[in-house]
Amino acid sequence: MKDGLYWAEKLRNKEISFHELLKTFEEKARKQNSMLNAFVSMMDHEAIEEYQKQQNILERPFAGLPVPLKMLGQEKEGWLSTSGSKLLREHRASRNSNFTNQMITSGLIPFAQTNAPEFGFKNITDAQIYGPAKNPWNLDYYSGGSSGGAASAVASGIVPIAGASDGGGSIRIPASFCGLIGLKPTRGAMPVGPNSWRGWQGAAIDFALTVSMRDTEKLFYTMRSIESAAPYQAPLKEWQHTQAAQKKKLKIAVVIDSPIDTKVSPEAVGAVEKAHDFLLKQGHELQVINYPVNGNKLITSYYLMNGAETAAMFAGIEQGLGRPVEKNDMELMTWAIYQYGKKIPASHFINALNQWDFAAFKMEELFKKYDLLLTPTTAMTAPKIDEELLNSEIRDALEVSSSLSETELQHLIEKMFEKSLQITPYTQLANLTGQPAISLPTHVTSAGLPIGIQFMAARGREDLLLQVGNIIETEYGFKLPEYYRQ
DSSP states (O other): OOOOHHHHHHHHHSSHHHHHHHHHHHHHHHHHHHHHHHHEOOOOHHHHHHHHSSSSSSGGGTTTTEEEEEEOOOTTTBBOOOOOOOTTTTBBBBBBBBBHHHHHHHHEEEEEOOOOOOOGGOOOOOOOOTTTEEETTTEEEOOOOHHHHHHHHTTTTSSSSSEEESSSSHHHHHHHHTTTTEEEEEEEEEEOSSOOSTTTTTEEEEEEEOOOOHHHHHHHHHHHHOOTOOOOOOOOOOOOGGGGGSSSSEEEEESSSOOOOOOHHHHHHHHHHHHHHHHHHHTTTEEEOSSSSHHHHHHHHHHHHHHHHHHHHHHHHHHHTTTTOOGSSSHHHHHHHHHHHHHHHHHHHHHHHHHHHHHHHHHHHHHHHHHHEEEOOOOOOOBTTOOOOOOOHHHHHTGGGGGGGGGHHHHHHHHHHHHHHSOSSHHHHHHTTTTEEEEEEEETTSOEEEEEEEEETTTTHHHHHHHHHHIIIIIIOOOOGGGGGO
C-alpha cells in the first residue's frame, strides 16, 4: 500500500526525489480540489525552501514526505492562520507551532493547508470563507469536521498523511466518515505551544489522519514528547515502547447505546457487533457494559467550556484589532457561543472542569478492570451537504442571542448542536477525560459509505490501541478508500 512509509522508503532509496514527489502530490491536489475542496492554500515554494534547510532528512522516519497542515492551530511562520474565519482572513503566523516543528523533525515537510470550519466548532467542515469539504466516497456528503479538509485529502489518495486535530472528535469523526485511521493521543502526549498551551483546557490535541497502522504507530512515537512548560503531562506508563507491553489476551468493555440516549443506526451497531464477534474468536474477552458516565451532563460541561474559551479568545482578538468584534465578523453559531461565554460565571466554568476530572477518575477506574472500551465512532454515516442541521427557529434565536440570559443561551447552544450531536455522541468523552482513543475503518454500509469503530484506553496506553488496531488490520481487514485498495 502506498502509505507514508512507502513513500519515505522511496525517498530514502532515492527511487524518487522530494521535488518529484511534491510535484505528484500537488498535481493530484490541483486536479481534484475543485471537486473536494480539501485544500485552501498550496505552499510549494516554501516547502522546497524548508526541505533544503533540513540536514540528513533522509535519515528521519518520514524522509521528507510532503504533508498538509490543518488551517487551525498548526502554524507555519509566514503562512496564513485563519482558523476558518473571515475575521482572520489575512492573518499570518509569526512563528511555527511546536507541533509543526516536531513534524519537520520527524521528516515531514509541510506543503499545503487544509479546510476547517470556523474555529473548529463543528463535526462538519463548511467554513463560509472556504465552503464545504466533500467526501471522496460520495461528493454529496461531508467528509466530517473539524479536520474535514485533511480527511478529504487523505481519503482521495492525494496524500497518505495529513495533519489534523481533535477537540471533541475532530480526528475520529472524519476518520469514521471517510474510512481512515484516526488516533487521538493522550492529553499532553503531543507538542503544544508556544502560542497556545492549554487547547480548550486540554480537550484539544494535534495529531494526524492516516491509512495504515504502521504509519500511525511510527508517527505517534516520533511525534510524542514531553515539554517542561506544558501544563498537561502525559503519564509515563508506556513511555518506553516495547512489544512486551502488549497483551496476548485483551479484556474489552463494549458499549453500543448512545451516551445521550439517542438513536444509533443499525449500521453502527452492526460494525461494533462484527468486531465484537471477531475479537471473541481471536481469544479476547469482551463484556457489554452500561455507559460508565453521565453523557448528557458531560456534553453540557463541554459546551460551557467552549463558550468560556471563545469569550477569552475574542478578548484577545479584540485587543489585536483595537476594536470590539461584531456579529457580522463571524458566523452566526460562533457569535452565539461567544455570547454564551461572556455570561458564564467563573464558578460555573470551574465546576465544569471538576466534572471532567470526576469523569476521568471514573474512566481510569474502568481501565483498571478492562484494557479497552469499544464503541461506535459515530452513530451514523456522514451527513449530506444539503442536510439542514439548523432549522429556521434556531437561526432566528441565534440572531438575538446577545439579549439572552446565561440559562437561555445554554439551552440555545444545546438546541443548536442537537442534530449534529446525535450523529456523533461518542467521541467527546476521550477529550474531556484526556484518554487516548482511535477510530478504525472496519465497515462500509449498504449505501457505500464508511463508518468506524472506536477504542479507548487508559491515559498513556496508546500501545493497547495500536495493538488492537494491528490485530484488526491484519486479521480482520480495514475498509479503506478505493485508492488504497489498488
